Amino acid sequence: MDDTILNKKRKIIHLDMDAFFASVDQRDFEELRGKPIAVGGSPDGRGVVATASYEARKYGVKSAMSSIQAIKLCPHLIFTRPRFDVYKQVSDHIRSIFYRYTDLVEPLSLDEAFLDVSHDKQHIGSALEIAKRIKREIKDELNLTVSAGVSVNKFVAKIASDMNKPDGLTFIGPSKIVTFMEELPVEKFFGVGKVTANKMRSLGIFKGLDLKKQSHVDLMRWFGKSGDFFYQIVRGIDNRAVVPNRIRKSIGIEDTFPNDIGQLDELKSILEDLNSRLYLRLEKGGKWGRTLTLKVKFEDFTVLTRSISILEIFKHKEDMYQVALSLLLKLEFDKKVRLMGISISNFRDESNDRFEGYQLSLFDD
Structure with a gap:
């Protein structure tokens, strides 16, 4: 590979707190230390683990x-109620540590962020040294651990941060990226969920090297727009910038099914799962909005979206699920469904209690 496609001058760090909510609870309550705990959910079986x-x-x-399911796996599991006000305070402190080294900080949630330290404030020069200092300061000031990945682009840095958790530090330099990407299992690629991973394996694609052998045309045909991303990223190409103060207009989750579904009861069950997973993302990000959107793609690739906004x-x-279900039940299912998703938008701006939008009624896109 011509490694001129790699921007060797960029220095990107991805930082991901280790079991953030649970670690904060264990730090604050001695009786929880060393015990298996789940933040969110409940011992009566309701809800999901955050x-x-x-x-x-x-x-x-x-x-x-x-x-x-969590109780079945671990009968002595201890459930704790989320304390999002505390997690937000801790997250703000962590972020202040990041800003000591760069203003190019792109938060992804309360517990993870990208940093571009190509030109760091303290003129340290070494991204690896900066990551070490950040880890040490978080430990000293907050008694928490964070895992860090260091590389020349966001994709590799993010994967690297997950390689040696907890309290890990992994550096993948330009000369190692090609081999690293070729050996990476496809399920580790960003954007590859269970359904896509299964489809890749059915096509004989198990690792990055297998993916690299596929033509751009075939990848686009098999995976749509994601095919272009896979084609680029397996070659180490990721020129996405670290974007500070990024404003997210919506938070959503969707699944493409391995087989098209025509049974309403099955779709209702899938919707309930999607809703639970979306709720977790909203809790983790501390983002709450008043517009819920349901997206359905049919077997003929036609797409319908339906939304409801509340005051x-x-x-x-449960409120989210009931609204999403009401939207689902309004649809006419004369065709099978191949994808379904839900999202929340029209977020509240907590600084002034206003909203990022003005839609007040049911509307169709």
Whole structure:
């Protein structure tokens, strides 16, 4: 590969707090330390897990898992109520540490962010040294650990941060990116969920090297717009900038099904799962909006979106589900469904309690 396509001058760090909500709770309450805990959910089986401590993860408990399943895996699991006001305060402190080194900070949620330290404020020069200092300062000032990935682009830095959790630090330099990408299992690629990973494996694509052998035309045919992303990224091409103060207009989640679905009961069950996963994302990001949108793609690739806006914000999972279900039931299912998703938008601006939009009624896109 001609590695001139790699921007070797960029220095990108991805920082991801380790089991953030659970770690904060264990730090603050001595009786929780060393115990398997789940933030969110409940011992009566209602709800889903927002974050699991590493002690709980040893039993297979993980975020977005139903409480019922989590209890089956770990009967002595301790459930704690989320304290988002505390997590937000801790997150703000962490972010202030990031800003000591660069103003190019792109938060992804309360517990992770990209930093561009190509020209750092303290003239340290080494991204690896900056990552070490940030890790040390977070530990000293907050008694928490963070995992860091360091590379020349966002994609590789993000994957690197997950390689040696918890409290990890992984550097993948330009000379190693080609080999790294070729050896990477496809399910580790950003944007590759279970359905896409299964489709790739059915096509004989198991690692980056297999993906690299596919033509751009075939990848676009098989995976649509994502095919172009896969074609670029497996070659180490990721020129996305770290964007500070990024304003998210919506937060959503969607699934493409391995087989088209025509049964309403099955779609209702999938919708409930999508709703639970979306609620977790909203909680994690501390973002609450008042417009809910349902997206459905049919077997013939036609797409329908339906939205409802309310005067207050959506802040209860059951309210979200009932609204999403009402939108689903209004659709005519004369065709099978291949994709379904829901999103929340029209967020409240917490600084002045206004909203990023003005739609007040049911509308169709």
